[in-house]
Amino acid sequence: MDIVSALRAFLRVAETGSFSAAAVDRGLTQPAVSRQVSALEAHLNTRLLHRTTSAMALTAEGERIIPMARKVVEAVDALGETACAEGATASGKVRLTLPAPLGLYVSDRLAGLLECHPGLSVELIFREEPSDLVGEGIDLEVRLGTVADSSLMCRRIGWTTAFLVAAPSYLEGRTVPETPNDLSAHECICYNRAGDGRSWSFSNGADEVVVRIAPRLIANNAVAVHRAALAGSGLAVLSHILACPDMETGRLVNVMPDYPPTRLPINVVYPSRRNMPLRVRTALDFLVDAVREDPLMASSSAS
Structure with missing residues (x-):
């Protein structure tokens, strides 16, 4: 035995x-x-x-x-x-849960990690709400915003950047909102990441403004919200990971740029264990490095 x-x-x-x-x-x-x-x-x-x-x-x-x-x-x-400190390579499976936009960003970069560690495998689980890490056997989970569970280890690795966007087809013939108070006159697409999701928070650099919205379309996945926005269904708050490529091509328009959505900390949580396995530590280091590669996530400043 x-x-x-x-x-x-x-x-x-x-x-x-x-x-x-x-x-x-x-x-x-x-x-x-x-x-x-x-x-x-x-x-x-x-x-x-x-x-x-x-x-x-x-x-x-x-x-x-x-x-x-x-x-x-x-x-x-x-x-x-x-x-085996020198030349050690991680092996085994790592189960990682994370929101869809960051999951897409990470999946584009996994090839290098897997090439460096042939014995390592990664199971990506796209999830918007917190998991029962121990009960579900989750090694690492990315959570956005404050982590309330004090029983978990928590490491902040970056910050979200999001934009309020809409398709040109939606904005055509409508008055483009300039301040959060103008949103009541518009169709809003709600990303129900956690809680009821019917509040949007914006910052003008000095103050934070929270507005209640009355969405006619609600989805618990950011990719679905992205597709609905492209189709002209209304205004949506989207991660830069999803929004920037379409803003560059004109498929989406950055609305209300003087009031960008409030930024949230990007945290990695994991069960409170003294000795983290090499496979999990390797995946955590990969996540940290991947986020730091993106200037819009690496810094807490809104530049």
């Missing part, structure tokens, strides 16, 4: 409360994880988990060994990283 692998499986089951979630995180089948935990119980000659067809719970013995199991796993990880 590989006792370290069995300890890793047990810890993930304990953390997630689920054999299936632990299996996803470990890249194994659920029966394989169950066998590892059973083998560990046989090796220690004690039951670590109570199992039923519908539930799972730690025994008192299982609770007691968790701190020691973590120390063993952390020591093995540290030993491996020390021995």
Whole structure:
């Protein structure tokens, strides 16, 4: 029996409360994880988990060994990283969730990461709302705005830049808005990223102005909002990743440039664990570098 692998499986089951979630995180089948935990119980000659067809719970013995199991796993990880610090390459799967615009930006740049680390694989999950990281086996998640969950590790890697845009076909024959107060006279396309999404926030460089909108079209994905804006359905707040190429060609117009949408911090969150696996740390470093390559995300200034 590989006792370290069995300890890793047990810890993930304990953390997630689920054999299936632990299996996803470990890249194994659920029966394989169950066998590892059973083998560990046989090796220690004690039951670590109570199992039923519908539930799972730690025994008192299982609770007691968790701190020691973590120390063993952390020591093995540290030993491996020390021995292979030079020339080490990441391997295994990283599950990464992020909003659609940034997901498109990242997917354009993944080839270099995968080429440098042949043993690494990345699962991109486009998601606008926060995930249950531990329960779903998510390694890293990009969140926009304030992160309220204090149980997660959080690292700010950049800032959003967005534009209020519309297609020329929508603006034709209409009075172009100049201030946020003018938006009530217009059709608005709502990007329901989190919450109800019916408020838009703008900044004139000194003050922040929040306006309520009454959208006739609501979508929980920025790509859908982008397509609706191109079709002339109304005004939309879009990430520069989506808006800039169409603004350069004239397919979209930057509306109300004196009041750009308020910028939000781009944060990466991950479960609070002392020793981050090399595969996850490699993906995190890649994300940081990718965001820093874009001047509109790298700086907090609105220049």
